[in-house]
Amino acid sequence: MRIIQVIGSFSRGDAIGNHIWELHKKFRSDGYTSEIYAQYKNANQQLDAIREIGELKSVTPEDVLILHMCFGDRINKYVLKFKCRRIMVYHNITPPEFLKNYDVIFYQNCKRGYKQLKQLIGKFDRVIAMSEYNKRELMKIGYREPIEVMSSYLIPYDEYNQEPDAEVLKTYRDGKKNFLFVGRVVPNKKHEDIIRVFAYYQKHIDPNVRLILVGNTGLKTYVDDLQEYVRLIGARDVIFTGSVSFAEIIAYYKVADIFLCMSEHEGFCVPLIEAMMFDVPIVAYAAAAVPETLKNVGILLDDKDVIICSKLIRAILEDDKFRNNIIVKQRDRFSTLKSKY
């Protein structure tokens, strides 16, 4: 019996890629034959273990095929031709309306993803949702089969023990307070709302602050708008890092004073877990799966009122007791999540 994991696009280092890789390691250590197939894989990474989907042959009825569903891709329906046991893991798909004005192909693929999701109803032996939020979405779409919830991603915790990037530490440990957000720069994550809060805070509360936005800047139309916005409102010290190494990500968490998330769509949001891991106090807008991932830790915002948000941030940055209370609760939540796997 083989366990075959399939995904449209595989990238080591993102939440889903890491999750698939950790499952792969677990299956192997448990004595199973484990394989990973993808339509595309990140050309910049050494990914010899990831095979192209066309190489998937001789599938037997005893094999277990796990489709990781997160995007529209022909692979999602292609797997139905294999007569074996099938499991779908639903990671969520970005609602296309966020992308309509920024990238029509991206928009089209997300739209296609939702269409395929409907077409796949009843085609899998088991369905796993990567959060209660994702489960609710599947049920809304029309899934009636039992859906199990996996309440956290598998995260390669050991890798976070590596040395942080020295250059990042040196550059950003300069006395300024660092606001941080980590995630691809895409419209559903609402970087503009982070920038707006930051700009207000910098202008009216404390000029000695910096905003570090870590994440892939491949969606140029959106990034161009954000940079223009920064210029028009006169914000300073807003850093778009683009994609960074793992050592750099660790360093950014180490220099962060606050993790600010204004995202309006997350299927889970692994960076919140990372912020907990590094004792960075979290302020987050309560949308999609964010409240479920935080589970009453950090500060959850019901709306995006810039002044309320700034008051909270100032309290966190200036009131040690308040900050420590938040961090203690975040540590508890992190321990719970980590102990599950």
Added chain:
Amino acid sequence: MEQERDFPENDIPRMQDLIKRKTTMTDVLYADLFQIYDVMPSPIKKLAKGLKDILKGRKE
């Protein structure tokens, strides 16, 4: 009151009030076509085919 004075009115405009997305008519058309037909509009198809031909070294 002292604390309130620390937090003046929010004078930072929202991005959508400052920047009108530079969506071209073609973008809108493509998006609408996708929405209506869920197909790749022919200009993109042609572009994709041209690229494929170039990669295969068969460009006419």
